[in-house]
Every structure is written in structure tokens, then in C-alpha cells.
Amino acid sequence: MDVILFLVFAIIAVVCAINVVVQTHPISSAVSLVGVMASLAVLYLLLGAEFLAAAQVIVYAGAIMVLFVFVIMLLNAGAEAKKGRSFTAQLLGLPLLVAFLGLMAYFVQRLFPQSTMVHFGGFRGGGAAEIGHALFTTFLLPFEVTSILILVAILGAIVLARKEMD
Amino acid sequence: MDSFIVISLIKEVVVFGVLLTTLAYLQWVERKVIAHIQVRPGPYRVGPHGLLQPVADIIKLLTKEDLVPPYVNKPLYLLAPFLAMTMALLSISVIPFGPQIQVAGYQTYMQLTDLNIGVLFVLAVSSMGVYGIALAGWSSNNKYALLGGLRSSAQMISYELPMSLAIAAPLLISNTLSLRGLVEKQAGGIWNWNVLHGPFPQIVSFIIFLIAAFAETNRIPFDLPEAENELVAGFHTEYSSMKFASFFMSEYANMITVSCMATLLFLGGWVAPWPAEYGSSYVPAAIFLLAGLVALYHGFHPARRRDGYTLPVFGVLFLIAAAVFLLPMVQSWLIPLFWFCAKTGGILFGFMWIRGTLPRFRYDQLMGFTWKFLFPVAMLNLLVTGFLVALRS
Secondary structure, three states: OHHHHHHHHHHHHHHHHHHHHHOOOHHHHHHHHHHHHHHHHHHHHHHOOHHHHHHHHHHHHHHHHHHHHHHHHHHOOOOOOOOOOOHHHHHHHHHHHHHHHHHHHHHHHHHOOOOOOOOOOOOOOOOHHHHHHHHHOOOHHHHHHHHHHHHHHHHHHHHHHHHHHO | OHHHHHHHHHHHHHHHHHHHHHHHHHHHHHHHHHHHHOOOOOOOOOOHHHOOHHHHHHHHHHHOOOOOOOOOOHHHHHHHHHHHHHHHHHHHHHOOOEEEEEEOOEEEEEOOOOOOOHHHHHHHHHHHHHHHHHHHHHHOOOHHHHHHHHHHHHHHHHHHHHHHHHHHHHHHHHOOOOHHHHHHHOOOOHHHOOOOOOOOOOHHHHHHHHHHHHHHOOOOOOOHHHOHHHHOOHHHOOOOHHHHHHHHHHHHHHHHHHHHHHHHHHOOOOOOOOOHHHOHHHHHHHHHHHHHHHHHHHHOOOOOHHHOOHHHHHHHHHHHHHHHHHOHHHHHHHHHHHHHHHHHHHHHHHHHHHHHHOOOOOHHHHHHHHHHHHHHHHHHHHHHHHHHHHHHO
């Protein structure tokens, strides 16, 4: 059952991810990206990280992507025009893709040897209490630094918008 | 394992049957309530007191021509109502309606499934519901629909923040994310409900939650996305037949969900206002008895000839319901269910009451209100609650 669900949602994630690149209209790409986020959340859930799954949906699918869609709608961006591929792209595209995938596979093989198999639902400590505890004890400094980073980004956005308004 | 699947299937059929019927009749109730606020009788022609009006509406919507305009973006245009409906119905699956019950030897909960992240699940699903409206507005390729979709996305993003902060405060007090756990923490009586329970009564966050809930469900006074005098019908201008109906139903389903959430988070779920040893289990029977007697009195009153047979029939039905509430074998699950429905229904009535009385906000007022007032107040409330909870422990 777990394996079937994993395969279904993994395939949905990959298909949606390819669709993000293939679609010509930004809205269709954004909706496909929402599909990727949602199926990733299901994969987290299958592994037993329920808080991470909920956070994934709330933050990425529910907030960030809504903002993306909103901005695309507001700017009324049209579909991008399809141009013929350049000679270099036609010649090197496929070999480079194969080389990249091979490199990825090699590194995954090197970093994660076969001995560490992942069990469905085998991960304990994905609940809200454990995550909260970890965030406010072990990872307190990275957590606070990240929040300051985001604050700086917001202030930067305000400064940029101000300049344009004057 | 097999009995688990069978019980789950039965529960699903019951819950969704009841939910869809409630959706249809909620609309009838709303029309009646608004009609009485405006001193007119409301739907009266189809069936006694217009009770068959929802059936007539469903037949009308099903048999209307399903028009897909040629200029729409077809995949997204077809996806949008489906998305809105699915997300609206999905969140009911984690809402608990009552305690553990025993049916034919099986122990089961009056809830489809209890997630230990139930509150987050409802938040996640409701935040996904924006896509239905936003995509409907965009894919219709119509300026009114686009404006409606834009307004709706902006409004939902803005009001989600105070709503989440308002939810976080009672969670700090109850110290759990499971909706069943929340209710169990509030057991005992009205002084244990989060809205009144110390160290910091959550009245402020209850009101903020309700205001944000009105905005999230696009109800008056926050129904800017479908402001008919500016935007024709807003994001669903180009939809007809059942596609229009699914937007309509998802709005009502969202209303039910937020009312259930308010009940569970702040009003103690299915917990009676005071313990059963002081006689709270006789309240439902007393209410139905009173309702039955009032209906009988008015039914036999010579001035109301039009209701000569419907009101007495309803009076007798209410009296039967009052008798059922006194039967000991059903009391264990019927009375919690009554309290849950009474609280949720009370909030739903508030939705209708406000629709009947308040005008619509202007758009800048809408945005200024949430960012400049609601958000800081919710933040302050959360800080004070967190401080007091930390002091207590």
C-alpha cells in the first residue's frame, strides 16, 4: 500500500515538475508547481513527517504559490512565444542532460550507500512537539538568523518599492 | 482490519450524506432568516413553508445548459470548480462531532479520522481553497472575473495571517494540535472552554477568528470578490449550471467548516455548558418541548389559517424529538451531537444575521482593517497568551 502510494505521488511530482518547464504560460507552470509541492507533502506524510507535510502545504502551496499566481495575474503576463532552438542547444542538449543525470546518480550513490534503507513511517520525531523542541533548543541560532534574514529581505523590498514610487 | 474499512465507509457515507443535505438546506435557512430580517416570508411556494425549495433549486441547476465559453482557458476553467469543491469538502474529514460511541459492539469515534495535526490540516486545506477562486477568475478570460479572482486572492492571503494567529493562541492553552484533544482539554463546563478559560480568556482571538472567517469565506461584509454592483458576479461570472453550483456549495461548505472550527477551538466542541449532574442533559429535551408547544399553539391559532396543517405536524415532530432525547440508550451520543450542532448552528446563524444587516466594506478599508488593526491585535493577543502560559508552567 505504502509503495503504491509512493509510486503514484512520486510519478505525479515528476510529471508536474516536467510540466512546469514544458508549459508556455506562466499560470500553467505555477499550477504545476503547486502540484509538485502537494505531492511532495504527501511523500513527507508517507515517511511519517506529518508536521513537515502540513507546513509544506501551508507555506509553499498555500502562501508562496498563491502569491506567485497573484503576481502573474496582476501583471497579466502572456504566454511566451516559442522560438526555434539554436544549433548549440540541439547539438548539446541531450548529451548534457544524460551527463547531468549520470553525475547526479553517481553522487547519490556515493553519499547514500545501500545500507541505509528508508522505511515507510519509520521516522519518529516528525510531530509538531518534536520539531518545535528542536527548533528552539538545538537549532535556535539558525532559526533566529533565518528570521532576521527574511526581515532584511522584507525591508529591502520596501526600500526598492519606495524608490519606484517617488 | 476489515471491520475498520466497513465502519469507515459507513461513516463516510453518513457524514457526506448529512453534509450535502445540510448544504442544500443551509441555503434555505439563510433565505428564510434574511427574509424575516427584512419582514417578508421568504420561499413559500415549493412544498410546505418552501421546504422543498432546495430540491427545486438542485433540479434547476442540474438541468440548465452547461455552457463553456469559447475564449476560456479550458483545462484551468474546468479544474477550478472541482478544486474549490474538493478543498471545501475535504476539511470536514477531520472534524469530530462527538465522543466515542458504541454501535453494535464496535467502538468508534464520531469523526472520520483523528489526525494529530488536525488543526494544521484544516489550515492547509483552506489555504489551498484560494486556487479554485483565483484560477476560476483568471481562466474565464473576462475582466470582471479576473478582478474578482484578484480581490479574492489578496483578501484570503491577508486574512489568513490574523486567522492563523488567532488559532495559535487557544492552541497554546490547550497544548495540542488534535481536534479531539482540543475538546477533551475543554471538558467540564463553560468555564473550561477556551473562550473563557484562564490564564487568558480567548475572547479577543475568538472575535478575530470570526472576523477572519467571514473574510475567508467571502461573506458579507467582506464579499468584495463577488460585489455584484461592480463586478457582475465576480469570479464565477462565466460559470453556469453545476459548475456555478459547485462554487456556491463550496462557499457554504467553507462556512460550515469555519463554524465547526470556531466551536472546537473556542466553544468546547460537544461539551455541554454545565455538567450533566446539574441537569444539562435535560436541556435539549426542554428546548424541543418548548419548540413543539409553540408550533402547536401557532398551528391551531385561528389567525394563521395558511399554516393550519404544517405547523401542527412540525409541533408533533418536535415533541417526538424531545421524547427521543429522554431515551437513555441514545443519550450518550445524541446529547453531545446536539450541543455540537447547536453551537455550530448558532455561529452559522450569526453569519446570516450579519449578511442581513451589514453593508459591504470598501476595498481599501478591507485591506487597511486587516493589516493595520486585526493583525497587530492578534499578535498582541498571542504574545500575552504565550507569556501567561509560560508563567503558569
